[in-house]
Structure formats: C-alpha cells, structure tokens
Amino acid sequence: MTLLGVQPGMYGQEFRSSKGTSDVKMLLSAIVLMAVSSMGAAASTTTKVEQGQLQGTHEDSLTVFRGVPFAAPPVGDLRWRAPQLAAKWQGVRPADKFAPQCVQNLGNGPDKPSATSEDCLYLNVWTPAKSAHERIPVLVWIYGGGFNGGATWIPTYSGEVLARKGVVLVSIAYRVGPLGFLAHPELSAESPQHVSGNYGLLDMIAALQWIKTNIAAFGGDPKKVTIFGESAGGIAVSQLCASPLAKGLFEGAISESGGSFGPPRRAGGPGENMRLLADAERDGASLARDAGAHSIAELRSLPPQKIMAAQRGLAWPIVDGWVIPADQYTLYQKKQFNDIPVLIGYNSDEGASFSRDRTPREYVEGVHQRYDSFAERLLKAYPASGTTVPKTARDLSRDAAFGWHTWIWARLQSQLGSGKVYYYYFDQHPQAPADSPRPDLGAPHGREVAYVFGHLNDLQHEQPTAADHIISDAMATYWTNFAKYGNPNGKGMPQWPAFSDQNPHLMYFAGTPHTGPVPTPDGLNALDAYFAWRRSPEGVRDSAIEDAKPAATNVMGAKYPRVLPDHSVVFQLKAPSAASVDVDITGKKFPMTKDSDGVWSVTTEPLVEGFHYYALDVDGIRVNDPGSHAFFGTGKDASGIEVPEDGVDYYLSQQVPHGDVRIRMYHSSITGQWRRCFIYTPPDYDSNATARYPVLYLQHGMGEDETGWIFQGHANLILDNLIAAKEAVPMIIVMDNGYASRPAGPFAPPSARPDVTSFQDVMIKEVIPMIDSTFRTIADRDHRAMAGLSMGANQALHIATQNLDTFAYMAGFSGTMNGLSTDALDPETAFSGVFKDGAAFNQKVKLLWIGMGTQEPNPFPGAIGSFRAMLDKAGVKYVYFSSPGTAHEWVTWRRDLNDFAPRLFR
Structure with a gap:
C-alpha cells in the first residue's frame, strides 16, 4: 500500500529555541527535510487493489480515484449477463477521470456524446485517509434516474464535502434502461438461476463485493459500509435491503425518496412499478420484436441505440425470485430482510415533479380511475380546491410513490427488526411569491441531494441562504454520523429520535432541524388499505384486468375486450336497459353481469391461443361488439378476438420490409x-x-x-x-x-x-x-x-x-x-x-x-x-x-x- 501523504502545511508551525545559532540551523535543516519528505508523501497517490495498481489525484486534503473498474465491461456476449470480475492489469493504471456513463436515453456525459458507453462499470473514491490502516467508515452512493438514466460524474455527486467529514465516499455506476433491466425468456433459459432482468441491481451488488474486498486499500473499513441513494437509487437501497444476495455487504442504509413496498403489477402506476418475471419476459420479447431481433444472439449484436429506440415505457427492476425473491412487503412481514439500521425519508412536494393534473376535474377523475372504491377516502385526505390542484392534492402522488413506501418501511423495520429507523421529512425551500403559478410549492423531488453532498451552489436560480447552509451542514453531519455509528446523532446536533409506532416522530429539515409528526397520516392509512386490497385475490384480479392491453382486434380507442396474461378475456358492454347480456364465442356462452352504471362485463376462462369469432347476445338478440372489428366468418360479419401466442411472432408485424x-x-x-x-x-x-x-x-x-x-x-x-x-x-x-x-x-x-x-x-x-x-x-x-x-x-x-x-x-x-x-x-x-x-x-x-x-x-x-x-x-x-x-x-x-x-x- 503506497497511498497517502500528509496534508500540506501540517509541519508549518513555528519553532522557537534558546540554543545557539548552529542548533537552530540544524533544526531548520531537519524541518526542511521533513517538509520535503511530507511533500513527497502528499504526492504519493497510488494504491494497490486486487486487479493492480491505481494512480489517483491529490485534491486538497483528500485523495481521489476516478474511473476504477469493479467489473468486466458488459459488452458483446456479456451484455445481459451478471457482472464478471474485472481483469487484472500490468503497471499503474491512471484513475484521474470519470469513466463513461452507461448507455441511456437521458442525455450524455460531461462534455460530449462519446462519454456514453456500455463499458461503464466503474466506481470513484474520495478518501481522507493518510494510511491504509485507518479503517474509516464508508458511504456508497447509488445514483437515481428512474433506472433509465443517471451517472457518477454529475457535479452534485462529488464527494469531497462528505469525505472531509470523516468518511470514505464511493460512487458506483450500474447499467440502466433495457441494457440494465431487460428480461427475456431466452435470457432466463441461459441463466443458471433461470431468471433475467435485474442486471443493474447485480452491478450494485458486484460493486459492493469489490468494495468489501478492496476498500481497505483506500483506508476504508470493509466492516462499516453504508449504502445511500436517491429516487431510483433510494429504491435500489430498499431492494438491496431485501435481497439475500446483498446480505453482509453493508451495515447501514440511507434511502432518500425511495422504497419499494407496492404489490407487483404488470403495468401499475407510481408506487406499483414492480413486475413479475413472466410479465417482464413478455415485455422483453416485445422489445426484441420491435428491435427486429429474432433471438438474443441477434439482440446482443445490435448497436445499443437501436435497443434503446425499441424501448416502450420505463425499464425497472423486477420480482425475479433470485435477486428480489418476492414482493418486498411480504418479505418484510416474514422477516426475510437484511436487518440493519436505516435512515429514510422524502421531500415535502415530490408531487410537484410528478403530478400531471392541470384541473381539479382531471385530478378527481384520475383518482377514481386508479383507486376505484378508495377514491373518496383519498380525495378527502388529499383534497383539491374548486379551481386549482394545490399541494394538498399533489401530496397524493407524493405519498403513493414515496411517502407510503417510506412510512411502511419504517413501521415494518421498527416492528420486526432490531436495526433502528431514523425517519426524516425534507421541507427546505424558498418561499414562492403569492402571484407565482405555484405559491404553495414545497421541496420537489431530488432537491435534498445538493444539501446532503454540500453543493448548494448547484441549486438552480437560487442564492443559498444561511438557513440553507445550516440544513446542508446538518444533513451531511447526520448522514456521516450514521455511517460511523449506525446512529445519526452526535455532539452539538439536535436529537433525532428513533422512529416506532409508539414514538412516530420524524426529523424535519426546514429552517433548522427539528422533530415533528408523520405528515398526512389519514392519507397514509388510506393508501395502506388500498395497497392491502391490491394484494388480495380480488385486487390482484382487478389489477390484471386494468393492466391488460386492449386486444389487437379492437377498433381504434376501444379499451375492451382485453386479453389477460392467462389468455382469459374481459368483455364489457354498456347497456343500462338490457335485462341480460352474454358473450357467445363460437357457440360457448359466458353470461355477463351488470354494475350500477349499467356496464355489463365478464371475464372468460382461458381461451385457446389464436383468432376467435364471437358475438354478444343482448336480450336474445345477436349483435356485434362495438369495441371489435368485424371479420367475415361463419357466413357473416362477426366480431373477432385475437388471443396472441406467447413467445411467437412469425405472424406479427416486425421491423422487416413489407409487401x-x-x-x-x-x-x-x-x-x-x-x-x-x-x-x-x-x-x-x-x-x-x-x-x-x-x-x-x-x-x-x-x-x-x-x-x-x-x-x-x-x-x-x-x-x-x-x-x-x-x-x-x-x-x-x-x-x-x-x-x-x-x-x-x-x-x-x-x-x-x-x-x-x-x-x-x-x-x-x-x-x-x-x-x-x-x-x-x-x-x-x-x-x-x-x-x-x-x-x-x-x-x-x-x-x-x-x-x-x-x-x-x-x-x-x-x-x-x-x-x-x-x-x-x-x-x-x-x-x-x-x-x-x-x-x-x-x-x-x-x-x-x-x-x-x-x-x-x-x-x-x-x-x-x-x-x-x-x-x-x-x-x-x-x-x-x-x-x-x-x-x-x-x-x-x-x-x-x-x-x-x-x-x-x-
């Protein structure tokens, strides 16, 4: 280990002596020699890891290593495989520049498009250590970006402020988008675990394994590793806390606007983003078809830009049964999680970043559409005004995506685990003028990151105030204390109590750090009932119906019929005055039931794959379904329903020349x-x-x-x-x-x-x-x-x-x-x-x-x-x-x- 010199100027104190001039000269000579020696030590920025020697840079009181490979480049045949060990190198490898960010659709690296690459599995280290024997606690940053973007080079994530507070700060990269989270039946078949899709999470785990093995070379303590992340990074922290593959790789976890406790759904809304492996594989097969690939071999040979162009919707981690064994909520209920202290929270106005409702009517209709029988209770807890969609309404999207997940995580951990929970609410923001479009604006999504990293100058169009600096220093201190002790509290800091159902207090970061109650408890309890219902057999069935795609044989804009993953079909017809309605599929009838709005519906048994003629019988009169195209068959125009063949595309339109x-x-x-x-x-x-x-x-x-x-x-x-x-x-x-x-x-x-x-x-x-x-x-x-x-x-x-x-x-x-x-x-x-x-x-x-x-x-x-x-x-x-x-x-x-x-x- 050759890392680490001393700080410049540490021998710059004044020496006084009553001895003779010669003695003084000798002493001065010794000081000069010591100074020269110290300068040489300060310039010594090399260290040795498993793969070879690294040459970092000395920056003020820190030594910084950028672009350190922790895994082999996931390119060629390694695309969509678990990360492999990084190769060893000869000589000294420069570690003075950030590596390219992972391929994504959300922009490029620092200066130029070439700063994006599939070869992107690198990490960065800021260390205050002067010796490899110091055993300094380690904070590992996992960036956000919706699992579809993000990078370690972003200036706000620079780790010098946190490192100077006595931690080794590491930032890690991971694959994003379809390159990081594509599931596909062929990928599952070639996997020893028969799963696919969570490659980005496996990258994080590989990075943590590398850190456990190598961080001591940077003066870090491999037995005191704390992970922290925001947004997708915070969600990933939550998932790593539930993954058996991450057990023992970290001793603490900090999640900013994260949590992943919603039930899996094929196409759910925010807070219900997790899919099961089978659903993700179907979506992956569709992406492959859209990209014009007939096999995984062909898909691996395509340029990444073509794969990104074929993406529909967001890529996301999945419940694969291996990296994430099951629904995280149920894992916690069964005490199947990595029981460690956690520090978790969210921002006051996350909804400002994600709410899209422009009018109260849009808001109310959207709540009814998603939450159904829970809508009125939620509208009472999160009301809109007569003319605007204020923060009280926006808070529903905040809590559905972040607030409830943090609250239930805190409750489950404090009830079922031994690791303590420290829960926060970030509300530091400038006061918006009364005549602004959003005078009630709170702290939006991601705002706290600049405070945590101590980079308030990265706040756009703002001049940081004294209160901003107080909150920033407090958060950086709490975060680093938590990494050091598993507890954010320390000398001179406002006391942050551990959370429990008996002591449901949070740390509020607003003005000055202070404690307060859980925000919107009525809304959180209503969401808890909603998510519980979604997990029930009835809720699971309703989710499957809501998430199913309209049949390919439907007329434009028709939402029904819908084909469910098990090949059963949901039919609907609005006929308030009808006394009886059934669906006749080539002679087999399925009676429909009417709801209070006069809408008749039925979910059939699973149908055989392929094309089926059908008709509706309304009070004994045969009619075609207005939601379906008519096809000439059985001697007449008849409605038709296509039940697609799973994993088959030979009869579907593909990215090929067409006649x-x-x-x-x-x-x-x-x-x-x-x-x-x-x-x-x-x-x-x-x-x-x-x-x-x-x-x-x-x-x-x-x-x-x-x-x-x-x-x-x-x-x-x-x-x-x-x-x-x-x-x-x-x-x-x-x-x-x-x-x-x-x-x-x-x-x-x-x-x-x-x-x-x-x-x-x-x-x-x-x-x-x-x-x-x-x-x-x-x-x-x-x-x-x-x-x-x-x-x-x-x-x-x-x-x-x-x-x-x-x-x-x-x-x-x-x-x-x-x-x-x-x-x-x-x-x-x-x-x-x-x-x-x-x-x-x-x-x-x-x-x-x-x-x-x-x-x-x-x-x-x-x-x-x-x-x-x-x-x-x-x-x-x-x-x-x-x-x-x-x-x-x-x-x-x-x-x-x-x-x-x-x-x-x-």
Whole structure:
C-alpha cells in the first residue's frame, strides 16, 4: 500500500529555541527535510487493489480515484449477463477521470456524446485517509434516474464535502434502461438461476463485493459500509435491503425518496412499478420484436441505440425470485430482510415533479380511475380546491410513490427488526411569491441531494441562504454520523429520535432541524388499505384486468375486450336497459353481469391461443361488439378476438420490409358476376421492376371469403417475415373467393352454394390468365402452387390434381379431397384414379403437403387419415405437418402456411 501523504502545511508551525545559532540551523535543516519528505508523501497517490495498481489525484486534503473498474465491461456476449470480475492489469493504471456513463436515453456525459458507453462499470473514491490502516467508515452512493438514466460524474455527486467529514465516499455506476433491466425468456433459459432482468441491481451488488474486498486499500473499513441513494437509487437501497444476495455487504442504509413496498403489477402506476418475471419476459420479447431481433444472439449484436429506440415505457427492476425473491412487503412481514439500521425519508412536494393534473376535474377523475372504491377516502385526505390542484392534492402522488413506501418501511423495520429507523421529512425551500403559478410549492423531488453532498451552489436560480447552509451542514453531519455509528446523532446536533409506532416522530429539515409528526397520516392509512386490497385475490384480479392491453382486434380507442396474461378475456358492454347480456364465442356462452352504471362485463376462462369469432347476445338478440372489428366468418360479419401466442411472432408485424396487399376487381363470364381477389406482392415487387415471381393461389374455408387470409390469417405478415429471414422465396399470393357457381338459367342468379367445377373454371380460365397478364409472374407450372384450408383445401387439391400441367405444388390445410368422409379410399378408383400410379404422380408433382392440428374435431382426423392411408397405399410422397395443441382454427392454418411456404419453388 503506497497511498497517502500528509496534508500540506501540517509541519508549518513555528519553532522557537534558546540554543545557539548552529542548533537552530540544524533544526531548520531537519524541518526542511521533513517538509520535503511530507511533500513527497502528499504526492504519493497510488494504491494497490486486487486487479493492480491505481494512480489517483491529490485534491486538497483528500485523495481521489476516478474511473476504477469493479467489473468486466458488459459488452458483446456479456451484455445481459451478471457482472464478471474485472481483469487484472500490468503497471499503474491512471484513475484521474470519470469513466463513461452507461448507455441511456437521458442525455450524455460531461462534455460530449462519446462519454456514453456500455463499458461503464466503474466506481470513484474520495478518501481522507493518510494510511491504509485507518479503517474509516464508508458511504456508497447509488445514483437515481428512474433506472433509465443517471451517472457518477454529475457535479452534485462529488464527494469531497462528505469525505472531509470523516468518511470514505464511493460512487458506483450500474447499467440502466433495457441494457440494465431487460428480461427475456431466452435470457432466463441461459441463466443458471433461470431468471433475467435485474442486471443493474447485480452491478450494485458486484460493486459492493469489490468494495468489501478492496476498500481497505483506500483506508476504508470493509466492516462499516453504508449504502445511500436517491429516487431510483433510494429504491435500489430498499431492494438491496431485501435481497439475500446483498446480505453482509453493508451495515447501514440511507434511502432518500425511495422504497419499494407496492404489490407487483404488470403495468401499475407510481408506487406499483414492480413486475413479475413472466410479465417482464413478455415485455422483453416485445422489445426484441420491435428491435427486429429474432433471438438474443441477434439482440446482443445490435448497436445499443437501436435497443434503446425499441424501448416502450420505463425499464425497472423486477420480482425475479433470485435477486428480489418476492414482493418486498411480504418479505418484510416474514422477516426475510437484511436487518440493519436505516435512515429514510422524502421531500415535502415530490408531487410537484410528478403530478400531471392541470384541473381539479382531471385530478378527481384520475383518482377514481386508479383507486376505484378508495377514491373518496383519498380525495378527502388529499383534497383539491374548486379551481386549482394545490399541494394538498399533489401530496397524493407524493405519498403513493414515496411517502407510503417510506412510512411502511419504517413501521415494518421498527416492528420486526432490531436495526433502528431514523425517519426524516425534507421541507427546505424558498418561499414562492403569492402571484407565482405555484405559491404553495414545497421541496420537489431530488432537491435534498445538493444539501446532503454540500453543493448548494448547484441549486438552480437560487442564492443559498444561511438557513440553507445550516440544513446542508446538518444533513451531511447526520448522514456521516450514521455511517460511523449506525446512529445519526452526535455532539452539538439536535436529537433525532428513533422512529416506532409508539414514538412516530420524524426529523424535519426546514429552517433548522427539528422533530415533528408523520405528515398526512389519514392519507397514509388510506393508501395502506388500498395497497392491502391490491394484494388480495380480488385486487390482484382487478389489477390484471386494468393492466391488460386492449386486444389487437379492437377498433381504434376501444379499451375492451382485453386479453389477460392467462389468455382469459374481459368483455364489457354498456347497456343500462338490457335485462341480460352474454358473450357467445363460437357457440360457448359466458353470461355477463351488470354494475350500477349499467356496464355489463365478464371475464372468460382461458381461451385457446389464436383468432376467435364471437358475438354478444343482448336480450336474445345477436349483435356485434362495438369495441371489435368485424371479420367475415361463419357466413357473416362477426366480431373477432385475437388471443396472441406467447413467445411467437412469425405472424406479427416486425421491423422487416413489407409487401403490399392489392385488390383486383374482375367480371366473371362464368358466374356472370363481379368478383374480387386479394393479391399479396412481396416487398421488392415495385422497386425491382425486372424481377418475375412464382405464385401461390391460397383459398379460405367455409363461411369465409377472400379477406380471411389477410385479416384473420395474416398471410402477408407471415410471408414478409419468412422472406426477410430468407426462409421463403419471394412470391405473389392470390386469394380469391371460393364461392363460385354458374347461373341456374338465363334469368336466374348463381347458386349460393359453392361448386368446385365452376370455381375451377374461374381459376383456370379467368383468374390465372388475369394474374399472369397483369403481374410479373413466372407463368409456368413449376412456379405455381395451390393450397387452401378446410373447404378451400378440398377445392385446391381437386383443382391442382386435375390440372397438373398448371400446378407443381399443392397443399391441404385441415382438409383433403374426400371432404368430411371417413370412408376408406381406393387409389385405383378414387378421384378418377389420379393417385393410382404413385411413381408417375411423384415424378410430376414437386410437393404434396397435408397438415392439421392435433386437436381437430371429428370427422377431420378420420377423413384426413383415410386420405393419407390411400396415398401411402399408392406410394405417393407427401409432407405431413402436425400443429400441436390446436384445432380447426386460424392458429393451425397460420402454422400450416408458415411451414408450407418455405418449401415452395426451391
């Protein structure tokens, strides 16, 4: 250990002697030698840690080390992994500059954008020690920034004032935003603990482990470490107090405007930000899709800016079962926390930073929307005026996000732990003029930080007053006393009593430090009841409903139906005068109940993934849901609900080039009617004017029409994604209406029943020539395919097998040429003997493909089985695809197309 010289001037005292001049000269010479020696010691700013030697800087009475690596750079394959040990180095490493801040969307470092990097796991040390043997208490700062920003270089966080009060001040960095808190199923799968998401918290824990091992080299005491942080940093302090991974890494904790005691919710408001791992993984999978990544490997290869751009909402720590084992409130109730002294508090007007209500009406409506049956009690405790939203109203957002969490933390710790609680309320602020927009403004979020660090000049547009300096010095002294003794009190300081339910007193920082009661106790008790309800089974269910996203099939702005994570669906309909309402989902009815406002609602049992037709029955009359788009299915326009497949995105819109869907009207001389077909052209169709494309003719099922494969089946998106991944050849898809029949006579309209012979003529004689003449197709059999689902499968296979000079590829999705018949088939006679010579058929046909779901209802398994048995008997080659767990539904047919299309035109 070579750290640490003496303070400049410590030998500058006056010497007097009665001895002779020679003695005086000798003494003066000795003083000079001592001075030279002391100057050399003062300039000695090196120290040795596990990884190697560091060269810091001497700044007044302190030695400062900046940019000290405590973990390996989390880049490349280490992105989204727990922090690894920092590498050792040779020689002396300079530690005189702050390291780059972690990548974030909230601005850049001191001077230039290059001060931001993924290589950001560094810490900084301000030490007053003159020897490595001093064992000075350690304060470790964790910055705020909503877990989406923050940095250690910020001037307000400079540690010299606190360090001069007798502590070693350390500030640590941690990953933020999606780079620090992304959860994803693949990340969980590769983790030994089968979790993901809390990388930023793991960075903090790694930094604390490094401090325990190395802080003695800076004169610090590894057995007297206190963590402190503000906002997200204060919340992190709270979470570290509950994390078993942090046990023994610190002996005290200070949280400024922190706490994390709200119940987990998928999409809760302030104070209810925690999510469960499964919910966070779903959100992470969505981020990956939005970033255009199909795997974690691809996501790791993307530049960080693209990941940040794909972020939706705030990144946040989660209840992962490992770093944070469970809801922190319940952990404390079970006495499963790191029992240490805590110093915790918040500011008087946190709501000024977070309240967005501009009028009393907005405020009241927002309270009712979030707090429901608790709204009136809360509005009484946090009232608005007739014309403004004053501080009394803003205090609700203060307490929901900070006040209640601090209050309940103080109560649980004092009731269930042995470590004492010191609770404060910061209210030091200038008085706003009476004619200002907010004359009742208190101390907003984050204001106390400059006071704690002793940097009052960082307060914007203010000239610090004598009272400001008194409060600042008091807070710095209390904070450092707490680090030294586990108790903020000290000689000459106003007494700060420990908090308990029997002695519910706080230290008020306003004017001069003084004690006072808990603010807004009625409001805190009302919030306590609210959060307790949110933890109840009824509250958990209501939270799930409120947090669920509207279905993708809803009309614009419709809040219902909503699909819950377990795939149950919430339906609502306002019909005050109705006597009965139910939801009919393909024949299964779910009765709805009416509330006092005349709103009918029901939550179904979990539904099968995929697309479902449904309708509402209102007093026995079938109506479509005004909240849902209508889809042509079951022979009519019907409401539809999409229950998304978990972890699957092949049929969803992604960040890939997209093709076009065109509508072509044509008059059929065969049917005597105007008809239309939908035509998908691949992404480069218009930009590559010389390219020609193969064509897939793709048919819908019974009761549907030419819109089905686009609106219900997402055929265009499936092909976009396959083409982008180079898994399918770019192709044109033609989707025509399968209902075609000839007029019954010269004056009679065509029959409503489909006639495969008529439809075959429409396809062969009208549609294919029209497509080949108006689109850039490769007009030969080797570049044509025909497929269909259910009824369309029957049509496609009949037409393709009877026109082998036109089609080389063919497929039936949940259907074959024998329709619903389960009778045995003889290849010699069935279907005009087209399959009797298997070898000849195999030579002519490039691909015969058949597929169905494993849960298809009768008679589909029997009918398709009979058809396959005939093919096997004849020696006809075919591909069979089985969709696991799905029935006669769109999810089966989407999977069919996703498997069939890549096999075409190779």
